[in-house]
Amino acid sequence: xxxxxxxxxxxxxxxxxxxxxxxxxxxxxxxxxxxxxxxxxxxxxxxxxxxxxxxxxxxxxxxxxxxxxxxxxxxxxxxxxxxxxxxx
Numbered sequence: 001x002x003x004x005x006x007x008x009x010x011x012x013x014x015x016x017x018x019x020x021x022x023x024x025x026x027x028x029x030x031x032x033x034x035x036x037x038x039x040x041x042x043x044x045x046x047x048x049x050x051x052x053x054x055x056x057x058x059x060x061x062x063x064x065x066x067x068x069x070x071x072x073x074x075x076x077x078x079x080x081x082x083x084x085x086x087x088x
Contacts, residue, residue: 001051009045039064
């Protein structure tokens with residue numbers, strides 16, 4: 001349900017589960033500010049959306065790290081950079 005909500009919110013790009021509770025979003029943005037705005041929109045959307053789990057409305061929050069593909073030459077370095085940003 002989280003992946004679907006992220007996909008719908010972004011409308012473009014790719015969303016996939018990395019493992020456990022971690023998801024990755026691959027998307028092309030025109031600027032860092034545009035990427036940060038989209039990340040905040042995703043965060044707010046998840047926070048405001050109750051998920052129906054076995055008849056119970058469950059509210060979730062997420063933390064997001066944004067990394068630039070051009071500054072990171074490998075997939076592993078992108079994940080490391082995003083993870084560092086997540087904790088800021």
